[in-house]
Amino acid sequence: MAVLIQQLFNGIALGLVYALVAVGYSLVFGILRLINFSHGAVYAFGAHAALFFVGIHFGPIPAIICAVVITGLLGVLIDKLALSPLRKKKSVPIAALVTTLGISNIIQNMLVVIFGSQRKPFPDFFNLGMLNFNGIQMNSRQFVMFGVSLALLLVLLLVVQKTKIGLAMRATAQNIKAASLMGVNVNSIITLTFLMGGASAAIAGGMVSGYYQVVYPGMGFMIGLKAFAASVLGGIGSLPGALVGGLAVGIIESVAALYIGSNYRDSMAFIILIVVLIFRPAGIFGKNEVIKV
Template identity: 65%
Template sequence: MFLEQLINGITLGMVYALIAVGYSLVFGILRLVNFSHGSVYAFGAHFALLFISMNLGVIPAIALSVILTGVLGVLIDKSALQPLRSKKSKPIAALITTIGISYIIQNLLMIGFGSQTKFFPKLFDYGTVNILGSQIGTTQLFIFLVSLVLLSVLTYIIRFTRVGLAMRAVEQNQKAAHLMGIDVNKVITFTFFLGGASAAIAGSLISGYYQMVYAGMGFMAGMKAFSAAVLGGIGVLYGSIFGGVVVGISESFAATYLGGSYRDAVAFVILILVLLVRPNGLFGKKGITKV
């Protein structure tokens, strides 16, 4: 039982980490908490379901959803956030704007797909495998492996590629990066695309795990992922991964030993306790001004 719940928690945690990475990427570049990210996650899950229902195949359907959701992330920035930056608006204006966008996306999903809960097919279900005497579903293993690979790819992009170097330069000092010939707007665009794409993958994986989608699914998942990002140190990629795993494991064990009604609260209790001791998060950098 313990091993099964631990694996359940790690599996959920890796998916939360994928969502949390979107928060960290945008915050690292713009010092902005993008509260529309949870609805972007729900958007990706709904369109994955739409493309799967068109008999395109699971992988092509998710790939199309990833591209479309990445484009949505870019549109959010270009239509709402970039004009605010050009006017040098206060950070609170952008923060409120992302909250408004979140509700707009959620309501558009209700209009387009309905407000009821819809069935999402289980992904790559080939039964169970025995690991140290515990029966673990192949779906869980698949979600864990996919999340691990994607997080590794994101880490590689940010740490070892030219665009990743540009992102880190913009994160440290936008004006200096611009003077060095870096197109700051293109870097921000790529960041929003990357965040939207990772949210779409996470939405597809979680929907396949729970076998359902609904318009408001992004609220709690987004809050847990935000908690994971803050817990690890928002703006720090590996901190988001660690925070996601902690939130996932705590949720899994809370549901088992305290009851399902407490599973959401435990993650936030841990977050509050950590922030009382380390306000910048476990791996956060001192001097980061949080919005």
């Protein structure tokens, strides 16, 4: 039982990080109805940016803050240089999807050119020792991941649900043309969406790098797919759905690693994705859209 409780806590801590990455998918999809497959590469960029600032003797907190700012700006740059021109030309949706795949490849290769393809050690900033609760050993890194991820997710939910900016984002997500007619600056909202998505990915990248103490250019591939599965499970486009989906994926794969074997933990997210798409394609919090023709 102690081992099961420990694995459950591991899954919750990891699931909140998945949720933080899944937020990027949900924000962009909610506004533009676009799956941003470059998000995993943006996550890897954020982790490498944090490593760079650590390497020039920034402290852990300033390094992550600088990485968050730069990665958020990268998200804005992706939209302005690649996706905005496609929207202006009213290209088919598949064009933007393929573009995000290409951008992912470009970012990953850029990281290989600048930092090299090999795995690089990341400083163990968050290790404050082991904590013991009635025989259950908990690593302090997990508490940092849990606390930071949960706090940031709650802040994002409050921004979207309780502020005027959040109201503008929800209006844009519901109907871009109507929101524009009502005075909402749609372009600014889209820019803010990519900024928030990039920033959340950078924070997740910094925490996961500190947890595993390693970074490499391809690190965003698997976690990007898991976060996408989490966002689909919760209902893509829904921030509460991203939170619930991330927790579900994290807990299920941690428990599966205990009872089935660690070799199968990465496949659990995709098994969940297939089951959800079969029985509830809209996800837990998603709604089936009615398309008028």
